[in-house]
Amino acid sequence: MDLEVVAAGGGAGGPVPPADDDWSRPASALANAVAATKAVLRGRPEDARGLLERGLGRIDAPEGPSGQWFADILRLAGIAAEREPGLGPLADRVRALAESHRAVLGGGPDAPGPDGSPGRPPGTGA
Secondary structure (H helix, E strand, O other): OOOOOOOOOOOOOOOOOEOOOOOEHHHHHHHHHHHHHHHHHOOOHHHHHHHHHHHHHHOOOOOOOOOOHHHHHHHHHHHHHHHOHHHHHHHHHHHHHHHHOHHHHOOOOOOOOOOOOOOOOOOOOO
16 A cells, blocks of 8 residues: 655746755655555544645645545645646556545545546446
């Protein structure tokens, strides 16, 4: 379930201010999303919420976590990739990780897909 997280440079929008170390704030936020996924899978929702709060805060997200793990992780990944476009491939991997654990993270059939697209319409089956 581990996902290698490697910080990338500034991308098209220019450099992003660093977090507490050599990683950019969006790269650090993506690492928080991976750790939050692990926390949920380990039955540690308080830890997951704290990780998502910090991750979303690092990328100046307009809202904090909603408690809907799957949606929150996808939102964090999307905003991080917007803030630092060079992180798009890593954000895609975070989305894929969330998708692979969608049942545990709470993403039902109508939850957004890993690319942010709408889920299946009700009554359309699997």
